[in-house]
Amino acid sequence: DSGVTQTPKHLITATGQRVTLRCSPRSGDLSVYWYQQSLDQGLQFLIQYYNGEERAKGNILERFSAQQFPDLHSELNLSSLELGDSALYFCASSLHRDRGNTEAFFGQGTRLTVV
Amino acid sequence: GQQLNQSPQSMFIQEGEDVSMNCTSSSIFNTWLWYKQDPGEGPVLLIALYKAGELTSNGRLTAQFGITRKDSFLNISASIPSDVGIYFCAGRDNTDKLIFGTGTRLQVFP
Numbered sequence: 001d002s003g004v005t006q007t008p009k010h011l012i013t014a015t016g017q018r019v020t021l022r023c024s025p026r027s028g029d030l031s032v033y034w035y036q037q038s039l040d041q042g043l044q045f046l047i048q049y050y051n052g053e054e055r056a057k058g059n060i061l062e063r064f065s066a067q068q069f070p071d072l073h074s075e076l077n078l079s080s081l082e083l084g085d086s087a088l089y090f091c092a093s094s095l096h097r098d099r100g101n102t103e104a105f106f107g108q109g110t111r112l113t114v115v
Numbered sequence: 116g117q118q119l120n121q122s123p124q125s126m127f128i129q130e131g132e133d134v135s136m137n138c139t140s141s142s143i144f145n146t147w148l149w150y151k152q153d154p155g156e157g158p159v160l161l162i163a164l165y166k167a168g169e170l171t172s173n174g175r176l177t178a179q180f181g182i183t184r185k186d187s188f189l190n191i192s193a194s195i196p197s198d199v200g201i202y203f204c205a206g207r208d209n210t211d212k213l214i215f216g217t218g219t220r221l222q223v224f225p
Contacts, residue, residue, distance in 0.1 A: 002157065002159070004157075031211065033213055035215070042118055042203065042215055042216065042217045042218050043158070043203065043215040044118075044215075045212065045213065045214055045215070048211065048212060048213070050211070055210075055211060056210055056211060056212040058212075088155075090157055090158070092213070094213075102146060102207065102211075103148060103160050103163045104148065104160070104205070104207075104213055105160060106150075106157035106158045106159070106160075107157050108156060108157045109155075109156070109157050111155070
């Protein structure tokens with residue numbers, strides 16, 4: 001168990017809908033990363049938050065947004081869903097680099113299926 | 116999307132053989148991480164590297180942080196069936212962004 005919790009584990013929704021994925025980082029971790037993994041593909045970096053603020057952005061679509069709350073949990077919002085958005089969405093957390101070793105630990109992912 | 120170049124893309128080996136895979140980047144990284152992912156699961160951290168030239172072992176796994184800070188390799192010795200999975204490298208740059216490699220799919224035959 002990595003200590004990173006993602007909910008829900010599975011989500012099936014229709015095209016055009018909006019969903020929210022949730023991530024609780026490991027205790028003490030300030031950084032949260034979101035990744036998208038399509039079938040048999042690598043991990044595509046979406047966005048990173050550090051202590052509530054956006055820190056880095058990858059190739060995240062405008063239909064997607066995220067935030068990190070004061071209790072450090074994070075949510076990834078996906079709207080106007082398309083069939084191609086079906087994928088595994090992973091959250092990872094780590095300490096900030098200035099606090100020493102910065103291994104990133106992953107949750108079990110949310111499998112999103114858009115029908 | 117942003118990804119590191121990882122090779123080989125896939126490997127089919129016999130149990131007991133050694134395995135080597137590597138990752139290269141056009142950018143400098145401050146940290147290299149190696150992960151293993153089983154189907155439908157989240158990546159699990161295997162080894163973390165923090166200094167150029169660093170060589171670190173974790174059981175049968177050995178990884179090195181390249182001197183140029185633009186590459187890293189992972190070796191697995193005496194492979195066993197449970198080594199099957201997808202191995203990813205990841206590099207962290209000075210903006211704290213964590214970028215992943217394209218993955219190496221390992222298949223081990225008894």
